Amino acid sequence: MLRNGVLLVAGVLLTVFGLVDLAWLALSEVPRTEGGLGYTTPLALTLLGLFVLLPVGYLVLVLFLLTNGLTMLRRESRSLRNLLSLIAGLGLLAAPIACVWLLISGSAAGVALAVLIFFLTGYLSACFLVVLVYAWVYGRSTAKVVPQAVVILGAQVINGWVPPLLRARLDRAIGVYRDTLAAGHPAPLMIPSGGQGSDESRPEGQVMAEYLLQRGIPGEQILVEDRATTTEENLRFSAQIQNDAARPGPAVAVTNNYHALRAALLARRLKLDIEAVGAKTAFYYVPSAFLREFAAVMLGHRVLHAVLFAPFLLLVAAIFGMWLILDG
Template structure:
């Protein structure tokens, strides 16, 4: 019963803070807390009232190693697909590296403990704690990214900014086309018609600015020229949002700004919009399935890097625990 009460408390916090601002990662903490405690509470009740249910719970626990093996296989296979289709860049290798790291890390930890060296044993403990912390952080990020991506925008947008991505041969590739098509859907369903702001500068390997190519695509789809203003200087998501807001203000289009990107990118874009103090929500377009695992891992790493100090502070208790383990090991030695 205690776990269900705790789940209700987390659920209330989730609803309160989501209503206050949907673009906060702490909402994901409360969401995962509510779901996790709720599940444990339900399992506890079933184990008490359903004869033999404890054996079912035990069987589920015993299946965890098998599920980890399946996860590793999936990540490795996906990583190979990414390398074959998208090229050999570090960002395309993330799912492959994750799939290899998951089985290797426990082996490394066991070997370190087997040395009986207090410093190496402490390193194994620290490695275990760090892996657990990062895993929980990823579950929180992924859960809320999926939840936020399913939310509908609350206001009719006065402007739509389509976040840019790399051109191929100076043309709009499928990944970017999905964003533009999603923006066209919103544009066609909105009255009065919002301003469309395709945003993206020219990269070193691109023959023209992303914003210019995107604007050309939108006009080819029948959008009137007066409803499209290209932004061609931004080199990051934060600049996409900030420069688009300036264009919207200069055009006299007062009201909400809606950013359009791929589904894996919606949460980080929303976090950046909130950080910049913009009145902007984010909606996502579909992405090729093979691309999603590496893309979510890349987004997670970017969010972690953006909050390094916070995560360092949150990890201090675990670091202190590892220090106590080292002191105890040295005392016994």
Template sequence: MILLLPAAVFAALYVTSRRRDVRRLRNGVFLVAAAACVLLAVAVEASRATPFLESLVLLGVVAGLGLIAILAVFLIGNGVTMLRLEGHSLGNLLSLVAGVAILVFPVLAAVPAFGLDRPTRLPGWATILLIGLGLLLLFACGYAAATFTAFAVYSLVYSRYRHTDRPAALVVLGSGLIRGEVPPLLRSRLDKALAVYRSVPDDAIRPILIPSGGQGSDEPRAEGDAMAEYLLAHGAASEDVHPETASRNTRENLLRSLEVQRAAGRSGSTLVVTNNYHVLRAALLARSVASDAQVIGSPTAAYYIPSAFLREYTAIMVEHKRLNAAALLTVAALVTLAAVWSVIPR
């Protein structure tokens, strides 16, 4: 049960990091690492106990591989659905590409290993090169799987974190208009903000509502104006609605909305409203701009969630490109050193 020691370490790191700030992606890494160590420890001990438990562990591994294959097929099907319902775009292709990658990349990574025990006409250096490339691809697959698991798990954990129900300001992030009107995706955010707004007792100070979004190149008006119109039409008091109409992305949404909140003289906690798939990334961005805002999510159509989660994951990986590149380059350097060592005459 030696693996329970690193599990305890990762669990302690998770608790400590979460207490410092719940809006940290590393919290998800620590949580998933702790859970993985516990599962591995249980599997190792079970495999040593009796043949029956060993068979159960083997059955669990086979079932896990089967679930991965089912996930790949599901993502491919979801990708087809996204293309049919949402149109042909790179973002809508993500779930389809991910499903194909899950099926293809591990096979490509394992091909060199299967050829080790068979005669080959390739020169020794070419064989080593193929094995090295296979190891790099295998690590890349494992790295992507581990980081996505940490992101997905902690997205669910953070979305269930209880935030204040009496904020000083409610910021609603924009997400694009359709022919100048609020579409269902954005409407769910506004309805969530209105639900929090209405839940404040009559004898308490109501939060101000800050619908945030500028005018895109394909939009006839600013998102903030259309969102403010929706809020007013659904019962929000005009003195409580302060639209922000200059932002172009989530980071600017947060920064410019903070300026609007300050201009309105509303100091205090800020609650940001977005869709559930976007909650964690919005929270990470809030932390990066030194805002103390917490984030809550509104419902999203089920078919849209897998592709949306993949987009959010991709965006986070790009935002942390230096860290990810360092990890991949470190492994590449180690594999290169091992390959050079293997060809040095001894």
């Protein structure tokens, strides 16, 4: 549930405020009185620190995204999905420049648009922070159930074989399988899930099944799903295969760590008894991949975000109207 991410980030920020307050009380000789210096200074110091750190953090983020985008250009294909970190870095670099230019223009439309860009950038940044923190935590969690099935979510196969990204998912799934056996539980079904894309010579599910066989997973424990083209289809079709095999009970979906949260959100929306766990991913690949996940999560909750952002739009409209009146 995304609200858990909101609560997590809020808890971290409140903890920071609390620690600053305690540190101030421990180091300061000023008595603490309500409304006095001892009460307001910790908050003021924290806000001052944020005021100084936010622009620095913003610049560091822009440089990181631009550098990562160039790395993706060197190591991966030049597809749109691999250019997302570069595009995001350029967008963040252009946003404050556009705001200053629009404010200097002095027109009502320019000022309103600058305020809109400011609010939109701030809102998306806050949402990004929530999803980033929650995805980081969730992607490193372990399954809390005894799985009756392990679903391996597919990814692109290259030249008919598994690339490192997909291999990480398969190895994590094999680890879950072996851990279940070591704990004395029945062997779970292994369901490699993925259809054949237009740029693939074979269905992903079949290629993954061969990898599992080569790593010692018994063939009778492997049930291939080879029709899915999206994460939602991976989950739905695999759940149907598990039901057809008469193995009711919880399942574990294995994917990469940046993708685990969205897989869990989809499983919850589909009312499937599935937990998601993440496998390690090459660091340079994560930013662009996570930006895709963030966009998918935002689109999946677009009505909610439209409602939450509506007050900002009303404020922009009010500023536009007031500017026209004052300018007139």
